[in-house]
Amino acid sequence: MCRLAALTSAEYISPMETILALETMKEGHDGSGMGLILKGLGGEFEDLKDYPVLSGICSEAGMKTLDSYMNKIGFKLKYTWTPKTKAIKGIKGHDNYFARVYDYPDIVKDRPEPVKEGLLLNTRLALRALGELDESIIIFAFYPDILALKEVGDPLQLGEFFGLEKSSLKAKIILAQGRQNTNYAINLYACHPFFIQGYGTMTNGENTAFVPIREFLSGRNIPGYIGYNSDSEVFCHILHYTCRQLGYPLHYYKDVITPLKQEEIDRRPDHEATSFLKMSLRPLCIDGPNCVIGFTPDGTCFMVQDSKKLRPGVVGGLNGKYGLMSEECGLDSAIPGREKSTDIFPMKYDMVIIKPDAEEVTVWNQLHG
Amino acid sequence: MEPASRLDNNHDLAVKDFPYIIRWRDDRCKRCGKCTAVCPMYSIEPAVVVKRTLHSEGSTPEPKSTRRVETIVKQTTDIGKYCTGCGTCTLVCPNEAIEPEYNPQHKFNFHKNRGGHPYRRGGRRNDPSPSTLDKLRFSRISMLTDPALDAGRHEFRIRTYLGRILPAEELPVKAVDGRLEVTKKSGTFIPPVREIYPVMIGSMSIGALSPNMWEGLAMGITYLNEVEGMPVVMCSGEGGMPQRLLKSRFIKYFIPQIASGYFGWDEIVRTIPHMVEDPCAIEIKYGQGAKPGDGGLLMAHKVLKLISEIRGVPMGVDLPSPPTHQTKYSIEEAVAKMIQSMSMAWGFRVPVYPKISGTHTAKAVLNNLIRNPYAAALSIDGDDGGTGAAYNVSMDSMGHPIASNVRECYLDLVAQGKQNELPLIAAGGVGKRGNLAANAAALFMLGASAVSIGKYIMQAAAQCFGDEYNRCNVCNLGKCPRGITTQDPRLYRRLDPDKVAERVVEVYKSLDVELKKIFAPMGRSTELPIGMSDGLSTDDPAIAERLKIKFTC
Numbered sequence: 001m002c003r004l005a006a007l008t009s010a011e012y013i014s015p016m017e018t019i020l021a022l023e024t025m026k027e028g029h030d031g032s033g034m035g036l037i038l039k040g041l042g043g044e045f046e047d048l049k050d051y052p053v054l055s056g057i058c059s060e061a062g063m064k065t066l067d068s069y070m071n072k073i074g075f076k077l078k079y080t081w082t083p084k085t086k087a088i089k090g091i092k093g094h095d096n097y098f099a100r101v102y103d104y105p106d107i108v109k110d111r112p113e114p115v116k117e118g119l120l121l122n123t124r125l126a127l128r129a130l131g132e133l134d135e136s137i138i139i140f141a142f143y144p145d146i147l148a149l150k151e152v153g154d155p156l157q158l159g160e161f162f163g164l165e166k167s168s169l170k171a172k173i174i175l176a177q178g179r180q181n182t183n184y185a186i187n188l189y190a191c192h193p194f195f196i197q198g199y200g201t202m203t204n205g206e207n208t209a210f211v212p213i214r215e216f217l218s219g220r221n222i223p224g225y226i227g228y229n230s231d232s233e234v235f236c237h238i239l240h241y242t243c244r245q246l247g248y249p250l251h252y253y254k255d256v257i258t259p260l261k262q263e264e265i266d267r268r269p270d271h272e273a274t275s276f277l278k279m280s281l282r283p284l285c286i287d288g289p290n291c292v293i294g295f296t297p298d299g300t301c302f303m304v305q306d307s308k309k310l311r312p313g314v315v316g317g318l319n320g321k322y323g324l325m326s327e328e329c330g331l332d333s334a335i336p337g338r339e340k341s342t343d344i345f346p347m348k349y350d351m352v353i354i355k356p357d358a359e360e361v362t363v364w365n366q367l368h369g
Numbered sequence: 370m371e372p373a374s375r376l377d378n379n380h381d382l383a384v385k386d387f388p389y390i391i392r393w394r395d396d397r398c399k400r401c402g403k404c405t406a407v408c409p410m411y412s413i414e415p416a417v418v419v420k421r422t423l424h425s426e427g428s429t430p431e432p433k434s435t436r437r438v439e440t441i442v443k444q445t446t447d448i449g450k451y452c453t454g455c456g457t458c459t460l461v462c463p464n465e466a467i468e469p470e471y472n473p474q475h476k477f478n479f480h481k482n483r484g485g486h487p488y489r490r491g492g493r494r495n496d497p498s499p500s501t502l503d504k505l506r507f508s509r510i511s512m513l514t515d516p517a518l519d520a521g522r523h524e525f526r527i528r529t530y531l532g533r534i535l536p537a538e539e540l541p542v543k544a545v546d547g548r549l550e551v552t553k554k555s556g557t558f559i560p561p562v563r564e565i566y567p568v569m570i571g572s573m574s575i576g577a578l579s580p581n582m583w584e585g586l587a588m589g590i591t592y593l594n595e596v597e598g599m600p601v602v603m604c605s606g607e608g609g610m611p612q613r614l615l616k617s618r619f620i621k622y623f624i625p626q627i628a629s630g631y632f633g634w635d636e637i638v639r640t641i642p643h644m645v646e647d648p649c650a651i652e653i654k655y656g657q658g659a660k661p662g663d664g665g666l667l668m669a670h671k672v673l674k675l676i677s678e679i680r681g682v683p684m685g686v687d688l689p690s691p692p693t694h695q696t697k698y699s700i701e702e703a704v705a706k707m708i709q710s711m712s713m714a715w716g717f718r719v720p721v722y723p724k725i726s727g728t729h730t731a732k733a734v735l736n737n738l739i740r741n742p743y744a745a746a747l748s749i750d751g752d753d754g755g756t757g758a759a760y761n762v763s764m765d766s767m768g769h770p771i772a773s774n775v776r777e778c779y780l781d782l783v784a785q786g787k788q789n790e791l792p793l794i795a796a797g798g799v800g801k802r803g804n805l806a807a808n809a810a811a812l813f814m815l816g817a818s819a820v821s822i823g824k825y826i827m828q829a830a831a832q833c834f835g836d837e838y839n840r841c842n843v844c845n846l847g848k849c850p851r852g853i854t855t856q857d858p859r860l861y862r863r864l865d866p867d868k869v870a871e872r873v874v875e876v877y878k879s880l881d882v883e884l885k886k887i888f889a890p891m892g893r894s895t896e897l898p899i900g901m902s903d904g905l906s907t908d909d910p911a912i913a914e915r916l917k918i919k920f921t922c
């Protein structure tokens with residue numbers, strides 16, 4: 001089972017905390033890759049929050065292609081962060097890992113936010129397309145205040161490889177996933193967490209309804225609903241579709257992926273609307289086994305389970321710092337001093353929602369609406 | 370001189386030319402006459418033969434002959450009275466003395482056109498080979514990589530929607546204080562949608578079926594809904610429904626069909642003001658998979674009192690339904706009008722959908738319907754479907770198999786992002802070889818939202834004799850030996866409606882278990898696996914390529 005470790009905090013924290021949590025939860029061989037997504041960046045990025053960050057990996061040739069493309073569009077490089085990599089046995093590595101902060105091209109500078117977001121997405125897709133065939137350019141995210149880092153290998157060794165222990169890289173929300181060894185064909189685009197326009201998720205388990213979900217999302221004609229190298233990428237796009245495209249409040253994500261029975265919906269105060277959702281979004285219903293952890297653009301974090309609750313998952317912490325983990329020992333490692341009796345194990349109807357800055361935890365119950 | 374042909378019977382047919390040869394055992398027969406009395410075709414008759422035996426007594430041969438007249442059971446070689454192989458004679462024989470045997474070398478199709486009349490019959494395509502559906506397997510098993518679902522323990526919801534579903538972008542909902550509300554004033558037309566069990570009983574009319582058969586099915590359906598909580602629905606077929614049912618609350622489990630003869634619709638329309646519930650849906654029949662382009666015919670001898678009342682016609686007249694709707698001159702206009710009129714009749718509260726026969730042009734119909742906001746679904750009936758009466762040539766040589774037809778329609782919807790808006794109902798050969806759950810599940814995974822069954826339920830619930838070796842298939846003659854497709858009380862009193870109803874319930878309950886047994890290891894429980902084509906495979910590369918599924922060997 002893939003391991004999930006997420007932390008949300010009022011203070012900036014190091015990604016090593018989530019990596020150590022992954023290490024605690026490790027069972028058996030676990031080297032098919034690790035992904036990190038950081039949101040609410042600190043350190044050098046703290047003063048650059050309004051500028052988009054391009055996270056990815058390039059070969060030497062890919063770097064040149066990328067530079068010339070970004071110049072052509074008019075993005076101006078403001079700052080570059082690269083991990084100080086160190087050779088570790090067993091990790092092959094790539095030429096260049098980077099998180100580059102850009103200033104917007106002049107023509108969009110004063111345009112409204114959606115226009116800018118559209119440009120960022122299209123640029124990411126264009127760069128991905130430029131380097132996909134020869135794997136010279138791999139882009140994970142291009143968005144303000146978001147940094148993504150992914151590589152194949154054991155999570156702890158990767159932490160060392162990227163020099164994260166000594167790095168000043170910090171953030172308020174960190175999602176980390178260690179991939180289990182059932183995933184053989186290792187493609188970094190298949191590596192969780194996934195991100196699109198402010199929404200990020202990671203999942204464990206197999207998405208048995210992947211094909212109909214992918215077909216439905218692909219048919220929405222929404223840029224960015226592509227890829228699907230992993231059956232879990234759709235969880236992120238469903239979140240984006242539900243909240244951003246349709247404008248539904250976050251907890252309807254649960255209603256979309258694990259719809260209630262009609263008899264149960266009929267007892268909800270919003271039953272009319274929820275009944276429509278159940279029908280209209282029927283192809284987005286998942287069947288698990290899946291535990292989904294994610295965040296939205298405002299920094300809200302959440303955890304939901306499939307409709308049978310076939311996966312473990314726990315949320316716990318102190319005011320100002322909460323962990324969302326696939327197993328309790330991971331939580332013990334990341335937040336040892338918490339009151340364990342208040343840990344939340346979300347069941348099949350629950351959606352655990354943590355407000356931005358880890359201010360408050362609520363459990364939304366789907367049956368009550 | 371007498372012509373040679375008369376002497377050697379040269380222009381007669383030999384028993385060997387017939388599809389079924391009667392094996393009668395002299396040594397077992399007690400000459401009770403039950404078989405000859407029951408045979409619906411008069412294919413066997415009591416006859417006398419003269420037997421000459423030679424015998425010799427003593428130690429040297431001194432042959433003497435004796436002649437004896439004996440009674441036997443004889444099969445006729447009159448093509449009009451051919452043995453259909455139904456086996457009713459076997460059923461009534463107390464001594465297991467008689468049995469029809471299939472004769473693969475028969476020449477039936479060469480001869481069954483006497484008087485220049487082509488062969489007409491009931492039944493299905495006489496092709497016993499496995500259908501494409503039977504060649505599909507479910508091979509994505511998610512039991513080891515992840516905790517699997519347990520068909521016996523977990524909750525499964527085997528339901529589907531019948532009706533047009535609005536895309537989420539068009540729903541009249543908006544968020545108010547963190548909750549979604551329906552905006553009443555939006556003026557958006559919200560089409561009616563029913564939540565039903567995804568295996569429906571397809572259209573078989575009250576005229577085609579005997580009153581006992583229809584009653585048995587209707588009771589079974591009602592029991593499933595009211596007692597078992599399974600929302601199984603059934604289509605009436607052409608020709609209306611009894612007033613008593615139309616005016617009852619049970620009408621919500623039925624789908625009245627309007628077909629090209631419009632039989633029974635004066636009565637239905639007049640009853641609308643007195644109806645206490647809306648019907649589940651309305652089906653407009655444009656074609657039938659078993660006999661594309663062939664109209665319907667209810668023979669005069671089936672038009673007895675009950676039928677004449679329901680259909681609103683005089684008794685004892687032939688009731689032909691034309692092959693096409695006479696009012697239809699283009700799909701763009703006339704079909705839309707028909708759908709709209711039917712919708713309007715019930716105040717747009719009832720889903721209305723057309724049924725067509727499987728065809729290369731199904732996609733054209735589909736694309737027209739996608740753009741018609743009142744079209745509730747498209748039902749496609751493949752060439753393995755059944756019928757009560759048709760020309761043999763239509764049945765055997767016309768039509769399109771359901772598997773690739775439904776698949777290409779679904780993929781066309783996917784390409785337009787509309788696969789959840791217009792449900793596809795697949796029919797025609799579902800459960801042809803008894804694999805009802807597997808065939809239905811395969812069709813869902815190919816893209817059908819629901820399937821319709823006909824022959825399967827006739828065979829399972831009323832022991833219909835018909836098969837793909839042209840067994841029985843005299844449904845058109847009103848001689849149905851099981852009492853299923855006849856209006857002759859002497860025949861249909863054989864059929865106990867309670868037993869039929871009981872079997873309908875048993876069939877559905879076991880189907881439900883089997884569907885779970887397929888869905889569970891594949892990890893599907895909350896919704897139907899519609900379009901989950903990655904779960905399917907076949908060992909036929911051509912099928913795999915055409916259906917865009919995996920090839921396994």
Ligand code: SF4
Nearest residue numbers: 408452453455456458
């Ligand atoms: S099998 Fe049927 S048709 Fe043939 S002889 Fe027996 S009863 Fe008659």
Ligand code: SF4
Nearest residue numbers: 833835841842844849
């Ligand atoms: S048993 Fe009746 S319904 Fe079945 S094939 Fe024979 S005539 Fe037709």
